[in-house]
Amino acid sequence: MTGNEQQIDTRLEQAIRDLLERRSPSATICPSEAARRVYQGDDDGWRSLMEPARRAARRLAEAGQVEIVQGGRPVGPAEARGPIRIRRVRRPPR
Template structure:
């Protein structure tokens, strides 16, 4: 993963959230699919980088990550997460 792609994932997360209702959330896979430039399921290789991009955005105070509808700290994240605008 390169720095350019990391930044693109971060920007894509923010853009996707900007297109949705203020209370809506997205899955890291939404950003991975948007950034991946291919027709196959190669976007899956971007899943962990997308999660890491979300964690960087949490640290910057721009987004929250959630599980079961509640905001959690990155250290608590186990399994699937959602990303929403910070509240």
């Protein structure tokens, strides 16, 4: 992995955390929102960051920082196929 790829990965992870922080605790985001935030152009080049954004979400999920959701239900990072949403980890009530 190149230094630029690592920098983009770090920025995508931070963008996911920042976007979720600005939303209600139960809100979800799409990986495209992080890709658009990190992309530095004004065209649709952000699309090239979609798979890196999904990988960033998987890393954060594996670290226990976010959940990947499909159909309103959390799925494991390796199970997610097709469109996903990302949300804060929901802790069960005590």
